[in-house]
Amino acid sequence: MKIKILLVDDHQILRDGIRNVIERSTTMEVIAEAKDGREAIKLCNQLKPNIVIMDIAMEGLNGVEATKRIVQENPETKVIALSMHSSKRFVLGMLKAGAYGYLLKDCDSDELIKAIKTVSINKKYIAQNISDVILSEFISGQHEEMILTPREKEILQLIAEGKSSKVIGEILFLSSKTIDVHRKNIMDKLELYSLPELTKYALKTGLISLDE
Known part of the structure; x- marks a missing residue:
C-alpha cells in the first residue's frame, strides 16, 4: 500500500516541485x-x-498551530515540517506541536524521500543541518512555555497579519465582540497594548514571518 501524503504550502510552485519528487517513488502518492x-486540517479529517x-x-493559520490540531484530531497522521527556517523558535515550535520530522527547504530529493519513509514507520527524522543544540534543548524540556491558548495564538496571528476583528470573526465563525474580548485577554497576558508590540511578539515567537 502506498504512503498517502498531503502537501501544505502557500506557494503553488513549491507544492508542484515537492509533488514531482514524491511521485517519482512507486511507494508514495500525493492525495x-x-x-x-x-x-x-479539513483535508486531514476528510482524507486521513x-x-x-x-x-x-x-x-x-500557521504550520505550528495546524500541526497541533492535526495530531490531536488524527493521531495516526504524522507531520513533517518543510521550512526555510532553521532558527530555534520554529524548530522547537514544530517539535513541541507534535511534528515527527523537520527538514529545510534546501534539502535534496533523496533526503525528503528518506524522511517520509522514516516517519512512515513511526520514527522521527530531523535534518542533519539542524543544530544539535536545538535538539538537545527540546529533549531536555528547557524550551519556553507558551502562555497563550491555541485559540489566542490563532487570533494573535490574524491580528498581526493586519486583519480586523470583523474579518477575524468571519474566518473563525465568532462575533467581532468575542474577538475583541480575546484581543484584550491576549494584551493583558502579554502586557502588550499596541498593534506594533503584538506584531513584534508574533514575529519573535514564529506565529508570523517576514521571510516566507
Missing part, C-alpha cells in the same frame, strides 16, 4: 494539497493521510 493550515508535509509560515 491532496492545501495552501494554508486551516485547509490542511499517512504523512503531512507542512510549511510553517502561512497566512490564516
Whole structure:
C-alpha cells in the first residue's frame, strides 16, 4: 500500500516541485494539497493521510498551530515540517506541536524521500543541518512555555497579519465582540497594548514571518 501524503504550502510552485519528487517513488502518492493550515486540517479529517508535509509560515493559520490540531484530531497522521527556517523558535515550535520530522527547504530529493519513509514507520527524522543544540534543548524540556491558548495564538496571528476583528470573526465563525474580548485577554497576558508590540511578539515567537 502506498504512503498517502498531503502537501501544505502557500506557494503553488513549491507544492508542484515537492509533488514531482514524491511521485517519482512507486511507494508514495500525493492525495491532496492545501495552501494554508486551516485547509490542511479539513483535508486531514476528510482524507486521513499517512504523512503531512507542512510549511510553517502561512497566512490564516500557521504550520505550528495546524500541526497541533492535526495530531490531536488524527493521531495516526504524522507531520513533517518543510521550512526555510532553521532558527530555534520554529524548530522547537514544530517539535513541541507534535511534528515527527523537520527538514529545510534546501534539502535534496533523496533526503525528503528518506524522511517520509522514516516517519512512515513511526520514527522521527530531523535534518542533519539542524543544530544539535536545538535538539538537545527540546529533549531536555528547557524550551519556553507558551502562555497563550491555541485559540489566542490563532487570533494573535490574524491580528498581526493586519486583519480586523470583523474579518477575524468571519474566518473563525465568532462575533467581532468575542474577538475583541480575546484581543484584550491576549494584551493583558502579554502586557502588550499596541498593534506594533503584538506584531513584534508574533514575529519573535514564529506565529508570523517576514521571510516566507
